[in-house]
Amino acid sequence: MRPRxxxxxxxxxxxxxxxxxxxxxxxxxxxxxxxxxxxxxxxxPADAGSNVIDVSSYPAEMQRKYKLFVNKCSLCHTLARPINSNLKSAHWNGYVHQMMRKTGSGLNETDARKIIDFLEFDTLQRKPHLQ
Ligand code: HEC
Structure with missing residues (x-):
């Protein structure tokens, strides 16, 4: 039969x-x-955690450095990423410099130093197991 x-x-x-x-x-x-x-x-996974640190009990100097951290470290990702990270205190120095080298980070050595200071102090306060 031929197809119709x-x-x-x-x-x-x-x-x-x-x-x-x-x-x-x-x-x-x-x-x-x-x-x-x-x-x-x-x-x-840290991105899904809290975006703030309660610094009300921290020394005034650390509260100032926290503000710098909030301003500088929320440019490219959530602030939750560093806040809930499992980086050990001793690793912040290297890690913040790694962030500083990223294009457009807007970070200089002076600010980086203050932020590292804050992160080391904060790790000691909130995550003593990461010493
Ligand atoms: C110029 C953009 C930029 C800025 C500014 C920046 N970051 Fe990042 N950050 C990234 C990128 C991109 C990643 C993803 C991992 C990578 O590419 O190294 C990242 C990842 C991270 C991580 C995840 C590491 C892990 O393995 O859990 C931490 C913690 C972090 N950043 C902390 C900081 C801190 C602290 C600052 C402020 C000093 C900062 N970042 C500023 C771009 C930036």
Missing amino acids: KLTGDEARPSPFAWWATGIVLLLSVLFGALTFHLSKMYRF
Whole structure:
């Protein structure tokens, strides 16, 4: 039997096919965005933690250095990332310098020194197990 020639209506994709394609595309984009977001959260779980430190009991000098830390270290990521990190006290020196070398960090040696001072003090206060 020879295949029958399709008539005009049969040859055109049904509107349902357009809808289905649209929905599949939309779902893929949403799924992509979700995985992207989760991969970021998963890489630095600290980002999901608290964004502030209660410094009311810290010496005045440390409270001033905390303000500098808040201003300088929230430019590229959440402040929660350093606040909830598991870096040991002795590692802040190297780590803050690593941040300073990043393009556009806006950090100079004087400010970096003060921030390191604060982070070492703060680790001693809040995370004594990380000495
Ligand atoms: C110029 C952008 C920038 C600035 C400013 C910056 N960071 Fe970062 N930081 C990053 C990037 C990007 C990462 C991801 C890891 C990497 O690329 O090194 C990161 C990661 C981190 C981490 C995660 C380390 C880990 O493995 O858990 C900590 C902690 C951190 N930064 C602390 C700081 C502190 C403290 C400051 C302020 C002195 C600061 N950052 C300022 C860009 C920046």
